[in-house]
Amino acid sequence: MSEMETKIICITCPVGCSLVVTHEDQKVIKVEGNQCRKGIEYAQNELRDPRRMVTTTVKVKGGLHPLVPVYTSAPIPKPLIFELIKKLRGVELEAPVKVGQAILKDFLGTGVDVLAARDLPQVGQKTSETGSG
Amino acid sequence: MSLDRVKPIYDVVVIGSGPGGLGAAIAAKKNGADDVLIIERDNELGGILVQCIHNGFGVEIFKEDLPGPLYAHRFIQEANSLGVEVLSDTMVLDITPLRKITAVGKRAGFVELEARAIVLAMGCRERTRAQIRIPGTRPAGIYTAGTAQRFVNVEGYMPGNRFVILGSGDIGMIMARRLTLEGAKVERVLEIMPFLTGLTRNYVQCLLDYNIPLELRHTVSRILGNYRVEAVEAVEVDENWNPIPGTEEIIPCDTLLLSVGLIPENELSRKAGVILDPNTGGPVVDESMQTSVSGIFAAGNVVHVYDLVDWVTEAGFIAGKSAAKYAVEMKKGISRQVKLVAGANVRYIVPQYLDSESLAESDQRIQLRVVRPIEEKVWVEVTDGEHLITRKLERYVRPGEIVTIKIPKKAYDEVQKADKLVVRVTRS
Ligand SMILES: Cc1cc2nc3c(=O)[nH]c(=O)nc-3n(C[C@H](O)[C@H](O)[C@H](O)COP(=O)(O)OP(=O)(O)OC[C@H]3O[C@@H](n4cnc5c(N)ncnc54)[C@H](O)[C@@H]3O)c2cc1C
Ligand code: SF4
Numbered sequence: 001m002s003e004m005e006t007k008i009i010c011i012t013c014p015v016g017c018s019l020v021v022t023h024e025d026q027k028v029i030k031v032e033g034n035q036c037r038k039g040i041e042y043a044q045n046e047l048r049d050p051r052r053m054v055t056t057t058v059k060v061k062g063g064l065h066p067l068v069p070v071y072t073s074a075p076i077p078k079p080l081i082f083e084l085i086k087k088l089r090g091v092e093l094e095a096p097v098k099v100g101q102a103i104l105k106d107f108l109g110t111g112v113d114v115l116a117a118r119d120l121p122q123v124g125q126k127t128s129e130t131g132s133g
Numbered sequence: 134m135s136l137d138r139v140k141p142i143y144d145v146v147v148i149g150s151g152p153g154g155l156g157a158a159i160a161a162k163k164n165g166a167d168d169v170l171i172i173e174r175d176n177e178l179g180g181i182l183v184q185c186i187h188n189g190f191g192v193e194i195f196k197e198d199l200p201g202p203l204y205a206h207r208f209i210q211e212a213n214s215l216g217v218e219v220l221s222d223t224m225v226l227d228i229t230p231l232r233k234i235t236a237v238g239k240r241a242g243f244v245e246l247e248a249r250a251i252v253l254a255m256g257c258r259e260r261t262r263a264q265i266r267i268p269g270t271r272p273a274g275i276y277t278a279g280t281a282q283r284f285v286n287v288e289g290y291m292p293g294n295r296f297v298i299l300g301s302g303d304i305g306m307i308m309a310r311r312l313t314l315e316g317a318k319v320e321r322v323l324e325i326m327p328f329l330t331g332l333t334r335n336y337v338q339c340l341l342d343y344n345i346p347l348e349l350r351h352t353v354s355r356i357l358g359n360y361r362v363e364a365v366e367a368v369e370v371d372e373n374w375n376p377i378p379g380t381e382e383i384i385p386c387d388t389l390l391l392s393v394g395l396i397p398e399n400e401l402s403r404k405a406g407v408i409l410d411p412n413t414g415g416p417v418v419d420e421s422m423q424t425s426v427s428g429i430f431a432a433g434n435v436v437h438v439y440d441l442v443d444w445v446t447e448a449g450f451i452a453g454k455s456a457a458k459y460a461v462e463m464k465k466g467i468s469r470q471v472k473l474v475a476g477a478n479v480r481y482i483v484p485q486y487l488d489s490e491s492l493a494e495s496d497q498r499i500q501l502r503v504v505r506p507i508e509e510k511v512w513v514e515v516t517d518g519e520h521l522i523t524r525k526l527e528r529y530v531r532p533g534e535i536v537t538i539k540i541p542k543k544a545y546d547e548v549q550k551a552d553k554l555v556v557r558v559t560r561s
Contacts, residue, residue, distance in 0.1 A: 016333035
């Protein structure tokens with residue numbers, strides 16, 4: 001097998017380094033352009049198993065808003081993103097929702113959970129966060 | 134801890150509850166301000182973070198990659214536990230240079246209050262179509278990216294099905310991904326500049342990941358459609374942003390999103406007499422985040438548009454700390470006032486406090502009433518609790534008749550040292 005060069009932008013932090021990755025198939029030989037070690041790990045993963053954090057919303061009944069924002073506890077494989085979104089579209093919670101509450105556990109055996117990103121009080125409920133009521 | 138009523142005076146009042154305002158309120162409390170109030174026009178705290186459900190927040194401060202609402206949540210919790218007071222659903226209408234605040238809202242109605250120090254944290258708003266002058270009809274289906282963000286992420290409805298996004302700023306790119314995940318088609322992102330205006334990482338994870346095409350050096354030259362947007366005309370531009378004839382392309386779509394920049398929100402700052410910098414659009418500030426009006430501080434996007442929310446929080450910390458310091462020093466100034474204490478046979482004294490500095494200028498006259506009549510010669514004495522400062526002989530005293538005594542200028546030094554002045558009336 002021959003060596004290849006692939007350009008990848010590291011998205012681990014807002015710096016967004018342009019990496020030049022020399023690799024043989026999925027085996028990384030050299031990474032250039034990274035400003036920190038995380039860049040190497042990112043290049044490795046991006047070739048082998050690209051993953052992304054997913055943030056979206058799920059429906060809530062009786063809440064201050066009709067939706068609550070949710071996020072994955074860790075990045076999930078890119079090809080599974082739309083499947084996760086589809087799955088979450090079918091979920092409807094009852095207010096109140098607590099921050100960190102698990103909406104979905106161990107998504108498709110990835111070990112990744114989906115968690116609520118905020119408290120969502122019931123309509124008319126008095127809370128410290130919103131002061132509504 | 135949201136209020137329905139406010140006190141007439143606070144040490145620090147913060148206007149706006151985004152990351153800048155929350156940071157300021159927290160730092161003010163931690164640095165000695167007793168009463169801190171946040172006034173927020175929305176029905177909850179967090180500012181724009183409420184609708185920024187994507188991750189990417191907190192990398193600097195928490196070394197974690199958090200969604201916007203979770204980042205806000207941490208500071209909301211901290212503000213609550215420190216006892217920061219909140220008046221939500223209330224819009225601040227006016228601030229005077231002497232820090233009198235007028236606000237109106239559904240909780241406390243019309244309120245007027247005073248602050249020893251104010252932190253302006255009103256954030257920014259988006260530029261609109263009128264400000265970038267796109268010709269064409271005025272159909273429905275044109276929104277700023279932030280408005281669409283609120284619809285989709287908070288209120289729960291989609292503003293359209295087929296989108297063109299003008300501007301490659303972060304909000305625009307993040308919305309391109311968001312709309313795609315929600316089942317819409319984003320036809321194109323157009324950017325007039327020859328480069329991306331948002332972060333590269335957003336180009337990767339929002340556009341590349343979802344095969345959303347980006348065209349640099351392109352803009353919208355016309356909007357088509359009578360009642361609803363039916364298409365936009367895109368065109369390539371030259372170095373001077375002039376459309377290049379022959380490059381026009383009609384892109385069918387039902388919604389156009391504008392992500393064409395943010396402007397600091399400074400109507401209130403202007404009313405307070407704060408000087409604005411024409412370059413940033415925000416107040417001119419010193420290193421303590423104090424504006425040109427003393428006692429009025431500013432933090433966050435109201436000062437200039439920040440890239441990273443973490444820096445907004447940091448700026449909030451500085452402004453809040455400075456505001457607390459200002460308020461505390463001002464109160465110390467008030468404690469230069471020496472209390473006049475009613476001693477033997479004195480019912481009350483007016484004034485109740487004496488500014489010790491006032492003796493630098495002239496004798497100070499105080500007045501008192503006695504408790505019991507004494508129909509013989511009496512001494513009216515002013516002491517610091519132990520030592521006599523001044524006294525005066527009266528032929529008699531009666532409760533119905535006010536007694537007057539002057540504290541002379543030459544007592545300045547003794548009064549400076551005293552923490553109270555006791556006035557008593559005794560037989561000579
Ligand atoms: C639509 C939009 C989307 C954004 N998305 C991102 C993003 O994805 N990522 C990112 O890093 N940055 C984003 N930004 C930038 C973002 O504004 C800053 O990162 C940060 O949130 C600014 O914090 P702030 O406290 O200065 O202002 P804000 O968060 O804007 O808070 C200002 C608060 O002041 C309140 N207020 C204003 N005027 C008054 C008044 N007269 N009386 C009472 N309350 C008042 C407002 O209601 C608001 O709650 C976005 C900005 C906008 C406008
Ligand atoms: S290589 Fe390091 S510095 Fe560069 S984008 Fe990745 S994480 Fe950030």
